[in-house]
Every structure is written in structure tokens, then in C-alpha cells.
Amino acid sequence: MLKFVTFSGFLVLASLISTAQEKPNLSLESIPYSEYHRQLIQELTVGFYSPVEEKILEAGPEVWRTWQTVENYTFGKDRGSIPMITDLDALHPYFKDKINTLIAICKSKGIELAIVETFRTHSKQNEFKAMGKKYTRSAGGHSKHQYGLAIDVVPVIDSIAQWDNVKLWRKVGAIGEQLGLRWGGRWKNPYDPGHFEWTGGLSSYHLSAGLKPKVPKLEKYACVEEELNQLSEYWKAWEAEQSAIARKQIVSSKMNESLSYD
Ligand SMILES: [Zn+2]
Numbered sequence: 001m002l003k004f005v006t007f008s009g010f011l012v013l014a015s016l017i018s019t020a021q022e023k024p025n026l027s028l029e030s031i032p033y034s035e036y037h038r039q040l041i042q043e044l045t046v047g048f049y050s051p052v053e054e055k056i057l058e059a060g061p062e063v064w065r066t067w068q069t070v071e072n073y074t075f076g077k078d079r080g081s082i083p084m085i086t087d088l089d090a091l092h093p094y095f096k097d098k099i100n101t102l103i104a105i106c107k108s109k110g111i112e113l114a115i116v117e118t119f120r121t122h123s124k125q126n127e128f129k130a131m132g133k134k135y136t137r138s139a140g141g142h143s144k145h146q147y148g149l150a151i152d153v154v155p156v157i158d159s160i161a162q163w164d165n166v167k168l169w170r171k172v173g174a175i176g177e178q179l180g181l182r183w184g185g186r187w188k189n190p191y192d193p194g195h196f197e198w199t200g201g202l203s204s205y206h207l208s209a210g211l212k213p214k215v216p217k218l219e220k221y222a223c224v225e226e227e228l229n230q231l232s233e234y235w236k237a238w239e240a241e242q243s244a245i246a247r248k249q250i251v252s253s254k255m256n257e258s259l260s261y262d
Contacts, residue, residue, distance in 0.1 A: 006241040024134035064090075075116055075154055075161040080127040080135075082245050085238065092148040093174065093227050094215040095198050098179050099151055102196065106155075106177050114161065115150040116194060119235060120145035134190050149213070150197035163183060169193040182220035255261040 032201045052208030067087035072079050088096050106113050120128075122140035129139050136143060144150035154161040162168050173185040176196045198205075200213025212228060215221045 009066075011145070043171075061233075064237050067234075067238075074164055075114065075163075076144045076161065078131075078159075079116070079122070080131060080247060082121075082124045082127050082242050083116040083120075084124070086115040087118060088115070090231070090234070091151065092213070092214075092231070094221060095149050096149075097220075098181060098198060099196070102172075102176055105179075106172060109171070111172060111174075112156045113153045113172065114156045116154055116232055117145065118146050118151050121235070121239045122146065123239065123240040123246040127246065135204070137189070138204065141208045144197040144199060144204065144207070146235075147199075147207045148235070149207070150195060152192075152194045153196070154194050163194075184249050203249060209213070214228075219251075 022146065030083040063092060067085055067090055071081040072081055072085050073082055074084075089097060091099065103113050105217075120143060125136065125138065125143050125146060126139045128135040140146070145152075153172070155165065155172055157165075169185055173193060176183050181196040181198050184192030184197075187195075198213070200215070202211055202213050216226055
């Protein structure tokens with residue numbers, strides 16, 4: 001019986017092959033599909049291509065203007081007068097995925113993380129530098145934040161930032177380190193438990209020389225070069241915006257100085 005089924009299966013297959021061979025002109029045009037089929041294929045094609053196109057249109061050249069920012073003192077601390085960019089889209093795509101995972105794991109353990117700052121412009125970095133060593137030891141160009149490879153977070157309980165909750169910091173730090181991130185809670189000068197970074201082994205010297213960290217060869221990171229090129233355009237636009245803010249501050253502080261002399 002089994003032999004018979006197999007044999008008949010072979011016959012069907014053989015006849016299919018021979019049918020196909022007898023009709024070599026079996027191209028799409030020659031298939032007399034109905035109007036319904038034509039519409040169906042059109043819809044499928046539209047469904048397949050249009051989200052990508054829409055996304056590009058939505059993005060536009062000024063998408064960075066839609067990035068989230070926070071003002072000084074949002075998290076109860078003086079962080080300077082230039083707004084902080086808190087948008088995860090401002091991060092390197094691979095690092096962003098790690099941070100999304102960090103946030104999700106923390107959430108699953110009942111820890112809510114607020115994003116204090118993601119990407120940082122030169123102007124913002126210089127502002128921190130001018131604010132003293134407890135903010136940063138890195139001058140403009142040397143912070144991992146300026147390459148979209150660092151983030152500052154803070155655990156939040158009942159809308160209050162838990163800056164001094166060492167126990168909570170340790171939990172968050174451990175999760176970050178398990179994800180392969182470098183944690184600022186290990187540093188002494190300054191102790192920076194909200195800071196996480198990933199550089200794929202590159203130093204700030206490498207980064208400032210234009211080297212890009214290697215990311216795993218996965219389908220989702222196939223366009224990482226293009227994404228980074230696009231990101232660096234947005235970062236440049238932010239730089240122009242924030243350096244204008246910084247210039248205004250210098251002008252106004254000089255005006256205040258001259259007023260006080262009068
Ligand atoms: Zn940081």
C-alpha cells in the first residue's frame with residue numbers, strides 16, 4: 001500500500017514537472033488572474049513597501065526636533081541650563097537595543113528607570129566640564145555620550161528620583177553589567193551609578209578619531225552604517241542648536257557682569 005502511495009505520488013510529481021516543461025511560457029503576464037487577484041497582489045505589494053516609505057517621509061530632515069528633551073532640575077539636580085536629550089532614538093542602534101533590554105529587565109523586577117540623558121552635544125559636555133569634576137572629567141569630544149554610546153538613568157519610586165539609593169543602584173548596575181555594559185557605579189572619580197556605556201572595546205581616543213564599534217552581524221543591524229550616517233546628521237543639527245544656546249548664555253552672563261560693574 002505504502003509503495004503504491006509513493007509511486008502514485010511520484011506520478012503526480014512527474015506529471016507536474018512535465019506539465020511545467022511543456023509550458024515554458026508560464027510567466028506572470030500569461031496568468032489570466034482575475035481583477036480580485038490583481039487587487040490582492042497590489043494590496044500586498046503596497047503593504048510590503050509603504051511602511052518603509054512612510055517612515056522615511058515621517059522622519060524628514062528635521063526628525064531630531066521631535067526628540068525628547070528635559071530641562072534642568074527635572075530629576076531634582078542641577079544639570080546645567082542647556083536641555084538634556086533623553087530620546088533613545090538618539091543612541092547608536094545596537095546600544096539602544098541594550099538599553100531597551102535594561103529598562104525592560106528592570107521593569108520586570110519592579111524597578112522603574114527614568115532616562116536622564118542619552119546623546120550629548122559638545123556644547124552640553126563643555127557646560128558640564130565647566131560645572132566641575134563631579135559632573136565630568138571629560139572635555140568636549142571625549143564623552144561616550146557624544147557618540148550615542150552612553151546613557152544616564154535614575155531609578156524612580158513614586159515619581160522621585162532615587163539618586164542616593166545605593167541598594168537600588170547595585171541592582172540596576174548588576175543587570176547592566178550582565179548585558180555587557182560598562183557601569184559608572186564602579187568608578188570612584190566621579191562615582192556615576194546612573195551611567196552606562198558600550199563602545200565595543202573602543203576608547204574615546206578611537207571614537208574621536210572616527211572609528212565605529214563593531215556590532216554583531218545580525219539582520220537587524222544590516223543597515224547600521226546608514227543609520228549612523230543619518231544619526232550623525234541629527235547630532236550635527238543638535239550641535240548647531242545647542243551651541244547657539246551656549247553662545248546666548250555667554251553673552252547674557254557678560255551683560256550681567258558689565259551691569260554689576262555699573
Ligand atoms: Zn553619563
